[in-house]
Amino acid sequence: xxxxxxxxxxxxDDWTTPITALEDARPGHGIDLPSSTDxxxxxxxxxxxxxxxVDFPSFADGRGFTIARQLRxxxxxxxxxxxxxxxxxxxxxxRRAGFDEVEIxxxxxxxxxxxxxxxxxDWRNHDYQARLRG
Numbered sequence: 849x850x851x852x853x854x855x856x857x858x859x860x861d862d863w864t865t866p867i868t869a870l871e872d873a874r875p876g877h878g879i880d881l882p883s884s885t886d887x888x889x890x891x892x893x894x895x896x897x898x899x900x901x902v903d904f905p906s907f908a909d910g911r912g913f914t915i916a917r918q919l920r921x922x923x924x925x926x927x928x929x930x931x932x933x934x935x936x937x938x939x940x941x942x943r944r945a946g947f948d949e950v951e952i953x954x955x956x957x958x959x960x961x962x963x964x965x966x967x968x969x970d971w972r973n974h975d976y977q978a979r980l981r982g
Contacts (some may be wrong), residue, residue: 849953849954850931850951850952850953850954851951851952851953851954851957852929852949852951853939853949853951853965854948854949854969855969856944857962857965857966858957858962858965859872861951862912863878863899863927865877865878865899865942866878867879867880867894867901868880868977869904870890870893873893873896873897873938874896874952875895875896875897876895876896876898877896877897877898877899878897878899878900878901879897879899879900879901880901880903880931881900881901881902881915882903882904883902883903883904883905883909883911883912883915884911885902885915887915887918887919887922888918890919890922891922891934894919894922894924894926897924897926898926898927899926899927899928899929900919900924900927900928900962901929901930901931902915902916902928902929902930902931902947902953903931903932904930904931904932904933904934905917905933906933907933907934907935908939909933909936912930912934913941913942913945914945915926916930916942916945916947916965917945917946918966920945920946927948927949928946928947928948928949929949929950929951930942930949930950930951931950931951932946932951933956934937934950934952935960936960936964936965936967936968937957937968939968940968950965951981957970
């Protein structure tokens with residue numbers, strides 16, 4: 849099982865449409881992207897894709913943040929989900945990069961309970977730029 853983390857805390861996964869590899873994508877489906885994906889190569893292929901899930905194979909692998917940012921800069925407006933080894937300390941960065949939510953395992957949710965994620969949910973007001981404007 850997995851748990852979604854949003855700005856409101858933990859929630860069950862509400863996605864009901866299949867999530868496939870990019871080459872098997874159909875309109876309305878979600879797609880899985882490995883962390884090695886170059887988003888520039890996806891240009892023109894995202895029409896009809898309503899959700900993209902980006903894999904984080906390790907909490908030390910930040911390529912997924914770059915993928916999310918590039919997808920948003922390319923104009924992708926659909927649902928964007930980080931999946932895998934994202935830790936609570938990275939939640940604000942994930943949201944700033946463009947992710948709407950983070951999918952974590954039940955085991956990680958036990959090690960890092962909801963309050964640790966909610967502590968970082970006010971991500972718009974707690975970045976270095978907000979402190980400089982302060």
